[in-house]
Amino acid sequence: MFTYTANPARIVFGRGTLDALPAEVRRLGASRVLLLGGPTLTGPVDRAAESLGATVAVRFDGAAMHTPVEVTERAVRAAAGVDCVVAIGGGSATGLAKAIALRTDLPQIIVPTTYAGSEMTPVLGETVGGRKTTRSSPKVLPEVVVYDVELTMGLPVRLSMTSGINALAHAVEALYSADANPVIDQFALESIHLLASALPRIAADPSDVDARTAALRAAWLAGSCLGSVGMGLHHKLCHTLGGSFGLPHAETHTVVLAHAMAYNAPGAPEAMRRIAEALDAPDAPTAVYDLVATLPAPQSLAELGLAEADLGKAAELAVAAPYPNPRPLTQDGIENLLHAAWSGTRPA
Numbered sequence: 001m002f003t004y005t006a007n008p009a010r011i012v013f014g015r016g017t018l019d020a021l022p023a024e025v026r027r028l029g030a031s032r033v034l035l036l037g038g039p040t041l042t043g044p045v046d047r048a049a050e051s052l053g054a055t056v057a058v059r060f061d062g063a064a065m066h067t068p069v070e071v072t073e074r075a076v077r078a079a080a081g082v083d084c085v086v087a088i089g090g091g092s093a094t095g096l097a098k099a100i101a102l103r104t105d106l107p108q109i110i111v112p113t114t115y116a117g118s119e120m121t122p123v124l125g126e127t128v129g130g131r132k133t134t135r136s137s138p139k140v141l142p143e144v145v146v147y148d149v150e151l152t153m154g155l156p157v158r159l160s161m162t163s164g165i166n167a168l169a170h171a172v173e174a175l176y177s178a179d180a181n182p183v184i185d186q187f188a189l190e191s192i193h194l195l196a197s198a199l200p201r202i203a204a205d206p207s208d209v210d211a212r213t214a215a216l217r218a219a220w221l222a223g224s225c226l227g228s229v230g231m232g233l234h235h236k237l238c239h240t241l242g243g244s245f246g247l248p249h250a251e252t253h254t255v256v257l258a259h260a261m262a263y264n265a266p267g268a269p270e271a272m273r274r275i276a277e278a279l280d281a282p283d284a285p286t287a288v289y290d291l292v293a294t295l296p297a298p299q300s301l302a303e304l305g306l307a308e309a310d311l312g313k314a315a316e317l318a319v320a321a322p323y324p325n326p327r328p329l330t331q332d333g334i335e336n337l338l339h340a341a342w343s344g345t346r347p348a
């Protein structure tokens, strides 16, 4: 038996789709837009402001990493009288839009500019006084997602790689999820196949439009995996390392993925076989390790600033609360995994 709940979002995908924003706003029956962005990526938000013209009632450029509640509250106050939210940026801008939707029920149009995938999930992570809390509600799912390949052309190469491996991790863990289903399996396999070929091509030539298009399509599919089925050891470990040790989100995913896969491989042989096939390689964990090794991307937790002395504590935290995973978690096993990720050694 399996269950599958479709995400009803309308997807607009292509090059130059930012120009479709005014029509998408009208389609929602809206006419007073709250336009959201972050402080660094202002170009596309400027362009959107220009094409939306007088429809923009309020512009708010304060989106910040990890969605601090005080920023959300400021944006909600600024949003009095608007009837639609348009957010342009990475997971941080998307997070702000979702946090506003949770409080106001305003419809959202999200224009993602990284491969993080948050736009396809009902999950919202927020920080209150420096503490991160996560909740899941269908209220935060966007009504419309506009993927514009043009906006990803300038995504810096290193961020493209780590954000892409972050997406790969969503697809990998979907295949051995306790909630796995045949629809999401196909999304995951296609996403893995696309990313394995697109990321090296983007590293070699960041302006390769075909590779950028493949990566963005893969990010959409991977985000759907993340939004639809429960994730396992890899995501929990990265959450612990980010939340308790302050490690950066996408970089941590990039370093840990191959090691978490090597740990889980004995418990998920069929998923690993399918992942290896999608990667066109004999073994899935080593293929992911070798892929990351060829990219301009970090390879060890040491490089990300984690102290070796913290590995025991991290393992303890990661096994503290039980969750579904294809292989049972042991303190020793997770500590060994973390040691390998810390030093960046290739899985056996």
Ligand code: NAD
Residues within 6 Å of the ligand: 038, 039, 040, 041, 064, 065, 066, 067, 089, 090, 091, 092, 093, 095, 113, 114, 115, 116, 117, 118, 119, 121, 122, 123, 124, 125, 151, 152, 153, 154, 155, 156, 159, 163, 226, 249, 250
């Ligand atoms: P981000 O949104 O913080 O962006 C990182 C940096 O890249 C920012 O400075 C941004 O301005 C810049 N940037 C973004 N797109 C760019 C582009 N096209 N060109 C040039 N610069 C660009 O980072 P992210 O990795 O997209 O998102 C991470 C956040 O999203 C984290 O807070 C994470 O927890 C959250 N997240 C949530 C979910 C979920 O389902 N709730 C899923 C994935 C990530």
